[in-house]
Amino acid sequence: MSISVAQDRGRGQTGLLLVLLPVALVATLIIWPIVRAVMDTLIVTGPDGASLSFASYRFFFTDAHSMGNLRITIWTTAVSVSILMAIAIPIAIYLRFVTGRTAAVVQALAIFPLFVPSIILAYAFIRVLGPNGMVDLILGSFGLPRIRSPYLTPWGPVIGFVWDNLPLSVVILMAGLSNVTNNAVEAARDVGAGKFAILFHIILPRIWLSILVATSFVVLGLFSAFTFPYLLGPAAPEMMGPFMLRTFGDVMDPVQARTQAVITFLICAVFGWFYVRSIAKNRARREAA
Amino acid sequence: MATLELRGLTKVFGATMAVEAFDLDVGDGELVCLLGPSGSGKSTVLRMIGGFETASSGAVLIDGQDVTRMPPERRPTSMMFQSHALWSHMNVAGNIGFGLKLRRLPRAEIARKVEEALTLVGLAGMGERRTDQLSGGQQQRVALARSLVLEPKILLLDEPFASLDQHLRERLREEVRDLQQRLGITMVFVTHGQDEALALADRIVVMRDGRVQQVDRPDRLYRHPETPFVAGFIGQMNLLQVTVAGGRIAHPAFDLDVTATDGPALLAVRPEALELIAGEGAGRLHRVTDFGSHAVTEIDLPGGERIKAMTPEVPAAPPGTPVTIKPLRAHLYRDDRVIWSSDAMSRTSTRAHAHG
Numbered sequence: 001m002s003i004s005v006a007q008d009r010g011r012g013q014t015g016l017l018l019v020l021l022p023v024a025l026v027a028t029l030i031i032w033p034i035v036r037a038v039m040d041t042l043i044v045t046g047p048d049g050a051s052l053s054f055a056s057y058r059f060f061f062t063d064a065h066s067m068g069n070l071r072i073t074i075w076t077t078a079v080s081v082s083i084l085m086a087i088a089i090p091i092a093i094y095l096r097f098v099t100g101r102t103a104a105v106v107q108a109l110a111i112f113p114l115f116v117p118s119i120i121l122a123y124a125f126i127r128v129l130g131p132n133g134m135v136d137l138i139l140g141s142f143g144l145p146r147i148r149s150p151y152l153t154p155w156g157p158v159i160g161f162v163w164d165n166l167p168l169s170v171v172i173l174m175a176g177l178s179n180v181t182n183n184a185v186e187a188a189r190d191v192g193a194g195k196f197a198i199l200f201h202i203i204l205p206r207i208w209l210s211i212l213v214a215t216s217f218v219v220l221g222l223f224s225a226f227t228f229p230y231l232l233g234p235a236a237p238e239m240m241g242p243f244m245l246r247t248f249g250d251v252m253d254p255v256q257a258r259t260q261a262v263i264t265f266l267i268c269a270v271f272g273w274f275y276v277r278s279i280a281k282n283r284a285r286r287e288a289a
Numbered sequence: 290m291a292t293l294e295l296r297g298l299t300k301v302f303g304a305t306m307a308v309e310a311f312d313l314d315v316g317d318g319e320l321v322c323l324l325g326p327s328g329s330g331k332s333t334v335l336r337m338i339g340g341f342e343t344a345s346s347g348a349v350l351i352d353g354q355d356v357t358r359m360p361p362e363r364r365p366t367s368m369m370f371q372s373h374a375l376w377s378h379m380n381v382a383g384n385i386g387f388g389l390k391l392r393r394l395p396r397a398e399i400a401r402k403v404e405e406a407l408t409l410v411g412l413a414g415m416g417e418r419r420t421d422q423l424s425g426g427q428q429q430r431v432a433l434a435r436s437l438v439l440e441p442k443i444l445l446l447d448e449p450f451a452s453l454d455q456h457l458r459e460r461l462r463e464e465v466r467d468l469q470q471r472l473g474i475t476m477v478f479v480t481h482g483q484d485e486a487l488a489l490a491d492r493i494v495v496m497r498d499g500r501v502q503q504v505d506r507p508d509r510l511y512r513h514p515e516t517p518f519v520a521g522f523i524g525q526m527n528l529l530q531v532t533v534a535g536g537r538i539a540h541p542a543f544d545l546d547v548t549a550t551d552g553p554a555l556l557a558v559r560p561e562a563l564e565l566i567a568g569e570g571a572g573r574l575h576r577v578t579d580f581g582s583h584a585v586t587e588i589d590l591p592g593g594e595r596i597k598a599m600t601p602e603v604p605a606a607p608p609g610t611p612v613t614i615k616p617l618r619a620h621l622y623r624d625d626r627v628i629w630s631s632d633a634m635s636r637t638s639t640r641a642h643a644h645g
């Protein structure tokens with residue numbers, strides 16, 4: 001009896017030690033810097049000591065340039081996610097329900113960008129769609145007018161993001177689709193459901209959580225993304241990633257850079273809260289069974 | 290309600306011949322079981338009737354109308370799957386009413402029909418439950434209600450109770466049989482349990498390797514198996530390799546007069562059709578098992594075969610006792626067809642002659 005109690009306690013301590021490490025890591029590497037950054041933006045140290053001030057936030061929200069950058073970031077995120085889902089959902093559904101050689105090729109193509117670093121994707125993009133890129137050369141050789149390259153327009157990063165995030169989104173959606181059994185789909189056809197009815201009444205309700213997960217991954221990634229907006233996007237307005245770096249490095253205004261970071265973080269946090277809440281809700285619903 | 294005709298139905302998956310030249314007529318209100326071992330093509334036949342698999346060749350006719358190329362959503366059939374076919378994001382009423390909703394019936398009528406269907410399968414008042422709040426048996430009842438609510442001409446069931454325990458399976462089987470007779474619905478029921486087939490079916494189709502072995506009433510299937518496979522598959526059967534010479538089988542353990550040409554053949558004798566005489570003979574009693582209602586005696590024959598005999602009384606003889614066996618009823622097979630049968634000789638032997 002006493003031995004088993006001692007063992008239980010030992011196990012409990014081991015468990016505590018195991019969670020201690022990640023908790024400590026999260027605290028020192030994430031929570032603390034966030035707290036530091038928020039404090040830095042709120043506390044101004046003047047000649048007569050430290051005082052609370054919202055000046056840096058007031059500047060950000062009144063500065064047309066900063067607000068333009070925030071807006072373009074939100075626009076890019078919204079457009080990228082919409083296009084991404086519009087492409088990824090059909091691909092995932094196709095891969096779930098079709099087997100054979102063509103499906104294998106599609107799968108390989110869809111997953112391939114996962115193994116290519118974004119910077120290489122960015123340069124590949126410039127080589128193909130940029131000025132004097134492959135498309136231009138091909139059009140030119142037929143005597144056709146050149147394309148207006150999306151390179152250096154807000155569409156540049158959008159195309160890059162969609163490309164870069166497609167594999168992960170497809171993989172997440174396919175994991176969700178594996179919950180939809182063949183029998184469930186066939187039973188729907190059996191009672192008279194056509195393709196659209198199956199999509200809207202059987203498939204989408206089962207994978208909306210996966211769609212949410214994929215969307216969250218992309219949104220959180222895009223907000224702090226650097227490579228694509230830096231390499232492919234316009235110089236002004238620019239997305240928050242390059243904007244922060246420039247404010248910090250070139251403009252040498254670390255407080256403003258931190259303010260931008262905190263605002264970015266808060267927007268992501270709101271999204272993250274939605275995400276966590278709907279997952280928790282879903283789980284609670286399931287466990288109520 | 291409806292009749293079903295299958296004409297030369299064939300399905301090839303790559304190099305696999307899943308179903309070959311399958312012919313079957315199912316009458317109005319009849320319940321036909323497809324019975325066979327795993328991989329014999331039962332599900333494939335059913336899925337071709339339901340439209341989930343397109344036939345490589347052949348035709349499916351419902352009430353005389355060719356539906357071979359029709360997709361499942363337009364066929365007057367309904368299929369009940371083995372499991373995992375309920376939509377877990379809808380409640381029970383949602384599952385049953387989905388087909389009606391697609392047909393744009395008024396809400397009140399859907400609700401009424403759903404409740405009717407629920408009552409039919411013994412789940413009245415359960416409409417608001419979520420599907421994961423149901424037991425396995427209840428889930429299959431919901432699946433049945435979902436099929437019945439659309440009043441299909443033909444109900445197809447693919448081992449619908451295979452995932453349930455023996456007791457529940459027997460109960461649901463009885464209920465399906467009752468419903469089928471009450472509603473007069475035409476049914477094709479796939480199973481690989483012979484008990485299930487014998488208990489349910491008006492007629493049984495025994496399948497093997499994608500081909501029909503025999504189509505017959507349950508009682509005839511048991512008493513007149515037309516192939517050695519059916520003989521061995523339905524119930525218990527002793528199969529012995531024998532030689533026919535001059536209208537007689539001279540086995541070391543017994544003699545038997547038959548009407549067949551000379552040559553090797555396969556003799557099939559049911560355990561209950563064997564008479565035992567203990568005390569002398571070429572057989573040796575190996576073991577007796579007392580089942581209360583009857584006893585099963587295992588006997589070793591000189592050729593090394595071991596056969597079983599079923600008797601009402603327990604033989605009072607110790608293992609090793611010499612025994613004589615006497616087949617009371619038997620069937621003789623050659624080239625996979627029956628060539629002689631001790632009773633009903635007229636029918637099977639004329640057929641055997643017709644076959645060559």
Ligand SMILES: Nc1ncnc2c1ncn2[C@@H]1O[C@H](COP(=O)(O)OP(=O)(O)OP(=O)(O)O)[C@@H](O)[C@H]1O
Binds near residue numbers: 303325328332481
């Ligand atoms: N989609 C498919 N692709 C390739 N081969 C298949 C497919 N479906 C079935 N088969 C093959 O066809 C044959 C018949 O399969 P089927 O599922 O009809 O058997 P079954 O009698 O229903 O068996 P079980 O009792 O195990 O359900 C098997 O050899 C199987 O491997």
Ligand SMILES: [Mg+2]
Binds near residue numbers: 331332333447
């Ligand atoms: Mg099967």
